[in-house]
Amino acid sequence: MTVDLRKDFVTYAKDLNKASEDTNIRTAITRAVSSYRNTVSETLERFPHTPELAEEVQGIKRHSMANLDDLLKQAMDSVERNKGKAFFAKDHQAALEIALGIIGRGKTVVKGKSMLGEELHLREYLEENGNEVWETDLGEFILQLRKERPMHILSPSIHVPREQVAEVFSKFFGKEVPPDIAEEVKVVREFLREKYFTADVGISGANVVAVDTGAMVIIENEGNVRLATGAPPVHIVMVGTEKLVPTFQDAMKVAEVTWRYAQYGVPGYVNIVSGPSKTGDIEKVTTYGAHGPKEFYVIFVDNGRSDMAREDKFSQALHCLRCGGCMYECPVFQVTAGHFGHVYMGGIGAIWTAFVAGGMEKAAPLVYSCLRCGRCVERCPMSIEVPAMIGELRERIVYGKY
């Protein structure tokens, strides 16, 4: 079989060129980069133990990825012990079907931001199957209305200025929304509040999972995840297996390093969820669904991750915390944003595209637009050797070894 990548490269180059001329992207990223650099250096000064903690986390991740099968089993047992239901999805399709099996049709679903959700095209799938799904992260909500894909993993709508937000909001809400950020935030707050309390299901990802306790740690700032996972009667966590770590203590370390390099001293909220809501206040009889969800489900998704874990040259890519630091330091990302990406972005995104979200052909143009300059490695709290992996992927592409 012959795979002709020539057209793909040309189309991709055009897309990158267009992005690099987009003044919205240029202004937004320039602003974001300088704020990222300033806040990170400031918070690292304030919490000087962080780089050392990051090194410790590298060890935790290395150990976890080497013992993935074992951790997965423990995690599933813990979820069940906590009266939740645990599922394992081998691939993309299985993950979607399990979720749909729990949710059914004709339901209202509120969703927190998750890269796994993007990887699976979860919202689109649930909608196609007759559900009403709302992204509750403000940036994702804007993109949902604009029918666009994220341009950054943490600030998905980074490229949309307030005027364009006002425009799409005015149209959607059927009333004049002024290009005023506070006003824009307020209309969404009012709209989604009603959704949280009428939704049938809340879906979230998780930043880390402690397998000993079954604790899902979810970091956020807006408070949307609290509401989306607390108000509806059902909470589904969908999480990639790369998030598993042995202990609760480990999970706290991973969480702190994650938010620190995502430029937070401390995030607005850290949610720790391990099972359905319960009470024993009346006659010590445990009853589920007190104030929070009565049902709690966790879907652990592999979708190419165990293949990555098995390869010495690539397993380190699973250590990625999704802090976003490397993207701000990437000279290509700085001028093209999420256009240098498929679902996952930047150099690390090219690796993930090859194994998890898209496959080698989708990854090839991304792999060749990486400069291999190595600055991401300097920034990365996990010191992920992206340039070496890019080199390895190039070889596989050239000789069709995939």
Added chain:
Amino acid sequence: METKMPMVLDIISENIIKHGNPLALKGSEVASWAKELDLPVKGELLFYTGGEYQLLPFIDSLVKTITHLDQGSKVFSMMMGARNILNKTGLNAEKMYASVLAKDKDRYNSVCLKAAKVLHGLGYEFCYSGNEELYSGALLYELGYLEDMKNYVQKVVEVIRNSGAKTIVCLSPHAAEVFKFIYPKMVKGFDLEIVTFVDLVWQRRDQLAKIEASGAVVIHDSCRLARELGIHQELRDILENVGADVKESPRNREWTSCCGGPIKILFPELSHVIGSRRVNELKESGAEHILTSCPYCLSALEGGRTKGDSAIIEDLIEFLYRGSKA
């Protein structure tokens, strides 16, 4: 499975493998700078250019030709293989050679001569393989043609061994990188000492004469030099010894920003945007005189400078040569 890669990659990799140079330049062209020096072909220390500075003036015309062809078009896909495209588009070394400005050609060709003179001035004696010298194959490594590289490097090593040298001094950090980290994995018993031009100058920096510069200079650290080879303080030490006023850009040393050069042949426009952003970032230091120590950085930064920009972009070799002339 077989993959059809963008044509420009076929051309470059085939040129390296068949002609020992990414643009199929002739050995005599590549070595023409050395005529006046009459360097020995054997010695302890081998002066290695890899033809990298010499091919710089041609890269842009290659890129221009490539980007003018619509790689998605029918005609294009009919022209299979690098040989064909070389013939049908007239994209050959002779033609490109003719289309290049004489002043660019002279400038980049003389970088090697200047480097040799600077090292001689510091009392180094070395040999040079002349017409026989082959490109290191760094681009084969960069672009993923590693299986081809495994065969190719054997030829390179043969030429190097013929010189009898124990140490290679590389002008380009890319060559130094592959000699240091890749060759030992591909060639049995490859144990030559690899140094860069910067290393040798740094060792004898006390002997450097002062250089009269019109204003402050700023260093663009090459990614390879700063991050892979860990050389950045050396550049500052050298410049301090020649009495230059060195300003620093906000992103420097191991945090340096890439010049955009590595993606120039596949994504020329984007590479250009990245290059000009870097030029501006360097100018934020307050200095307009940019010095680098890598052929690709030199070319990418030159390309990124906007028309009429007063910035001066030079290789460290060119800058140091001013001192050795005096």
